[in-house]
Ligand SMILES: [Zn+2]
């Protein structure tokens with residue numbers, strides 16, 4: 047238990063993902079397999095069900111310390127976490143040193159049997175156990191009991207740490223962690239074993255990546271004979287491989303993360319593919335025959351709980367553009383022309399999910415409540431362009447099609463590994479984006495009047511943040527609520543409704559145009575700024591400078 | 601005897617304000633933190649060891665009258681004296697004795713040992729005005745030595761990884777307390793942000809012994825700080841100044857770090873729970889020791905503390921001040 051609590055603390059006490067992976071890897075290497083198995087169980091977000099309600103923990107805390115309910119409530123308001131509030135208050139009970147039980151002993155020998163005890167003996171047991179433990183262990187125990195234990199690591203990081211421990215590819219490890227398993231020493235040993243397991247069948251291939259055509263490049267010279275190249279849109283979704291083997295479907299994101307569960311309609315549709323098929327493509331939020339903004343798709347990724355409801359609100363498609371495995375055979379060495387023929391054959395034979403035939407789709411009203419006849423598996427269409435001017439024109443239309451630019455792929459090229467220059471190019475629309483620091487916030491209007499939603503952003507200029515843009519939109523409701531709380535706690539100064547906040551939060555802003563402006567202190571005006579991403583990964587000191595914004599004026 | 605006014609707490613019988621937040625003719629100051637001592641007053645009265653800190657902040661010509669701890673001065677119809685508060689160098693509780701009995705305004709205080717200042721001294725009184733920055737039972741401090749050991753372990757691990765250890769802390773009090781604690785345990789100097797220097801000098805001038813310090817600005821551009829410990833005020837975080845430090849791990853030394861959510865929200869790698877304020881048990885212990893029948897609470901969790909004291913049978917209420925405590929955004933604590 048002490049080892050696991052130390053791991054919990056180590057993960058909690060760093061913002062570096064590498065340090066988190068390192069902490070997990072050294073835990074997996076040192077812990078007995080039975081403990082490590084439970085650790086994987088908790089690290090991957092699984093929980094022990096229906097053990098002790100939070101109300102019981104509160105009750106016992108009050109009994110043990112004599113603190114009244116209202117005061118406990120005041121404490122909770124500051125801490126925001128029931129188990130942690132209890133652990134902090136119970137800190138006044140001295141810790142009596144005792145021999146440390148292993149995590150597996152705790153879970154299997156003590157915590158799980160608690161389910162069958164009556165409330166009175168539950169209380170007696172838990173309060174006695176608390177006294178045996180140190181502060182971090184107490185927190186872990188209380189969180190285990192209430193099913194609130196969240197270690198704040200993504201599945202990807204756990205996979206990375208396990209892969210590192212076992213010296214296996216991350217994809218193998220991710221596949222092995224899929225589906226149902228029961229934590230135990232034998233299971234953990236098989237997780238790390240170097241043989242081939244059934245789970246290994248779900249593995250994707252390494253993704254082939256396109257190289258960017260940089261600004262100012264002579265495209266005609268770069269591409270030569272345009273007849274050698276296949277043109278497609280560059281979709282703005284989640285790059286993914288759809289794997290169908292041995293009757294099971296797996297969807298892998300480029301981050302080697304399994305996202306099958308997030309998009310049940312894709313795995314349903316993929317059931318129609320023959321075994322031994324691997325497609326490369328893009329998951330897109332898609333309605334009325336055009337992609338929705340990437341932020342819509344993000345809502346499908348975030349909350350695993352609400353998959354069904356979100357699936358209704360935000361339909362998705364898998365836009366396939368390549369085939370890597372055909373009837374169980376790796377076809378990556380074949381030319382794109384060959385692979386494209388195979389791909390079109392497959393998807394054309396995939397049936398429409400429901401409703402009238404695709405011919406009727408155009409007749410549906412634009413805002414049809416449900417996409418009837420929504421084809422979930424699609425082939426990314428091939429575009430035609432006879433000259434570089436045609437390509438430039440297509441690229442310029444990108445925004446109206448909801449795409450990011452053009453993909454340009456050599457017909458005679460094999461499907462490579464990694465980012466090999468020369469066979470696949472991406473020619474993106476000129477991005478007007480900057481990473482700016484939040485400096486002022488004020489309440490929004492209408493429905494958002496109670497929340498601080500109107501932000502002013504600044505860029506660095508000689509060690510000072512100069513305001514450059516105001517933006518109101520682009521965040522999810524959860525993010526808005528989180529920012530609201532943050533701003534209230536980090537207001538440095540107030541001028542009426544406007545709050546000057548600590549320069550901490552960085553956002554990627556996108557905008558449509560930029561021009562010189564004498565009216566603005568920054569000397570530039572940006573048109574239609576919006577928040578593209580919350581850059582939690584970026585410290586304010588690394589945000590962009592005013593000079594870098596000025597250099598975008600052409 | 602004491603009233604809340606637009607400028608802060610006022611004593612009509614002695615015609616002075618206590619820690620006023622706008623300029624007044626006579627200001628009685630508990631300690632040198634920014635939320636208690638502000639510039640522009642026509643006359644200052646404070647405890648003797650507080651005077652040099654006020655001079656550093658407001659200039660050498662500031663009209664300051666200083667009293668030794670325990671000495672008293674008659675102002676109008678009341679007698680005023682200063683008693684150690686154990687919060688920072690020169691911090692004092694203000695005792696005011698008049699027709700209406702004895703009042704003690706504790707300002708900010710703590711009970712944990714701190715070699716940089718005189719230890720807190722309980723003063724018997726009728727009405728006690730206590731701070732309540734950490735007035736909830738979740739706040740209990742570990743032994744200082746335990747926290748210092750955590751900081752040293754963190755520094756060691758960072759040094760092995762060639763990371764710079766950046767420890768954020770307030771410039772008056774916390775920085776010097778850390779340097780004093782670290783002194784005997786380390787064999788190399790600690791680097792400090794420029795804003796730290798005046799008050800470190802002031803503490804040294806007052807005879808406080810600390811670990812050797814090197815101002816970061818004395819080092820040429822391009823100097824590597826990998827493996828070193830750097831102290832900086834929280835306001836320096838996220839500024840371009842940080843670019844000099846290379847790959848780093850950062851931490852904040854504050855009582856606020858007791859709550860995980862607070863640390864995570866501010867995205868510090870590490871939180872070291874080291875406070876210059878009284879924790880919950882110390883607040884209750886102190887209130888009992890003063891023997892006061894009436895206790896007024898101010899700052900932070902003033903309402904819950906007052907409500908709790910009432911439930912214990914004391915006459916208690918909340919008094920409004922502009923004190924910020926460690927919850928404040930600037931470098932006050
Ligand atoms: Zn204060």
Ligand SMILES: [Zn+2]
Pocket residue numbers: 631633636687708932933
């Ligand atoms: Zn203070």
